[in-house]
Amino acid sequence: MSETIKTDVLIIGAGPVGLFAVFELGLLDIKAHLVDILDKAGGQCAELYPEKPIYDIPGIPYITGHGLTDALMQQIKPFNPTLHLGEMVTTLEKLGDAHFRVGTTGDKIFETKCVVIAAGGGSFQPKRPPIAGIEPYEQKSVFYAVRKIDAFRDKRLLIVGGGDSALDWTLNLQPVAKRLTLLHRRDEFRGAPDSVNKMRALVAEGKMDLKIGQVSALEGADGALSAVTVKGNDGSAARVELDAMLPFFGLTMKLGPVADWGLKLEDELIPVDTAAFETSVPGLFAIGDINTYPGKLKLILSGFHEAALMAQKAYHYVYPEKRLVFQYTTSSTSLQKKLGVA
Amino acid sequence: MPKITFIEHDNTVHTVDAELNSTVMETALRNGIASIVAECGGGCSCATCLVHVDEAWSPIVGQPSAEEDEMLDGAFEVKPTSRLACQIKVTEALDGLIVRTPSYQGR
Numbered sequence: 001m002s003e004t005i006k007t008d009v010l011i012i013g014a015g016p017v018g019l020f021a022v023f024e025l026g027l028l029d030i031k032a033h034l035v036d037i038l039d040k041a042g043g044q045c046a047e048l049y050p051e052k053p054i055y056d057i058p059g060i061p062y063i064t065g066h067g068l069t070d071a072l073m074q075q076i077k078p079f080n081p082t083l084h085l086g087e088m089v090t091t092l093e094k095l096g097d098a099h100f101r102v103g104t105t106g107d108k109i110f111e112t113k114c115v116v117i118a119a120g121g122g123s124f125q126p127k128r129p130p131i132a133g134i135e136p137y138e139q140k141s142v143f144y145a146v147r148k149i150d151a152f153r154d155k156r157l158l159i160v161g162g163g164d165s166a167l168d169w170t171l172n173l174q175p176v177a178k179r180l181t182l183l184h185r186r187d188e189f190r191g192a193p194d195s196v197n198k199m200r201a202l203v204a205e206g207k208m209d210l211k212i213g214q215v216s217a218l219e220g221a222d223g224a225l226s227a228v229t230v231k232g233n234d235g236s237a238a239r240v241e242l243d244a245m246l247p248f249f250g251l252t253m254k255l256g257p258v259a260d261w262g263l264k265l266e267d268e269l270i271p272v273d274t275a276a277f278e279t280s281v282p283g284l285f286a287i288g289d290i291n292t293y294p295g296k297l298k299l300i301l302s303g304f305h306e307a308a309l310m311a312q313k314a315y316h317y318v319y320p321e322k323r324l325v326f327q328y329t330t331s332s333t334s335l336q337k338k339l340g341v342a
Numbered sequence: 343m344p345k346i347t348f349i350e351h352d353n354t355v356h357t358v359d360a361e362l363n364s365t366v367m368e369t370a371l372r373n374g375i376a377s378i379v380a381e382c383g384g385g386c387s388c389a390t391c392l393v394h395v396d397e398a399w400s401p402i403v404g405q406p407s408a409e410e411d412e413m414l415d416g417a418f419e420v421k422p423t424s425r426l427a428c429q430i431k432v433t434e435a436l437d438g439l440i441v442r443t444p445s446y447q448g449r
Contacts, residue, residue, distance in 0.1 A: 044382070048381070048382045048385065048387045048388055049382060049385045049387045052385045052387060121381065127416065127418075127448040127449070128448075129418055130418050130419070130445065130446040161415065162415045163415060163416075184415070185414075185415065185420055186411070186415075188411070190412040190415060214418075214419070214420070233422070249415075249416050249417075249418070249448065250388075250389070250415075250416035250448075252381065252388070252390065252448045252449040253381060253449070254449060
């Protein structure tokens, strides 16, 4: 049974621009919910460059992706946004004027007056290794995520990768697997040192195998893998028999379901007007890296500007009977009350 | 101005001018080399600007840093001469550099 949530605005994407949209909408008494496929807020700032410097946020000479996310979360706190993390928006229908129905992979339905697509480069999804003929095995014996540990009980598993996901699942699945092999392209691991030590101990005790190299070919039938060929860095080839393979090569951005919502896209970007950053569908906005218009720059600061103008137009859909009076946070007592500072 | 040659996986050859102190990744984007994705914009954060440096050039270009080597874990078909193009600075010494681009950058 799906859960139905009513809101003024649904924001798709909790990156910096989606987060700041909560602020601009909140100043206008517009309630927002956010949905993001990642398990944390921040979008690319959190996933791609949490510790990397950003030098072009106005008034902030230097901040990291993580720092900017934290600052934005603090800034929007007065508006109590609800974040639905680890979910992807899959369906979007317009039911009437200022009335959309939006569905997520988390089995939630949103009934909302406006929708703001702030999805950046699209949704983060696992990188698929370019091994010839891998598709028929996906979700049958090749998995990019673990939903139930029990599904791997008594199986011969091959985990591929050298980061925390590969190491964490190695440690979690080793006790239930019939035999587990970890494959990585080099004998150095970037995961947490504690996990690396635990994995090395299991190898030393003979409880699992560690191989260095890359998968070059697959064997199997009807979606069931039976073996893979592992090419070593010295050019040698070895055959590893298995029942399931779990590749963990990190995430990449894919446009995803946005392409199915009937919008006319230009190079996987959503064209918008520059008065309100609204799409060809009234009440459906696109802000940040995912939109395009003449002169568009993919900068966080441009997305902030777009969020502010979007909010002004969204106000008319949410409060059609009211007149919007423009105010400054510096001088308006009513805005300061909303921010909890007056 | 140094020249860099990109050979794509389908053997399309592009020889282009490279600005000094820019990167090989930026040079690729400026010249429309589609097989360089550069998802993160040059932050050594995504491994979608992988190139295989020509073997003769590999000693001149050098080896990846520890940070770059970590990012290469998220790339595919990594070879001993593979680098992330965003981490190769264009210098006079690289005039004539040849790099090959993969068919797939993970997306």
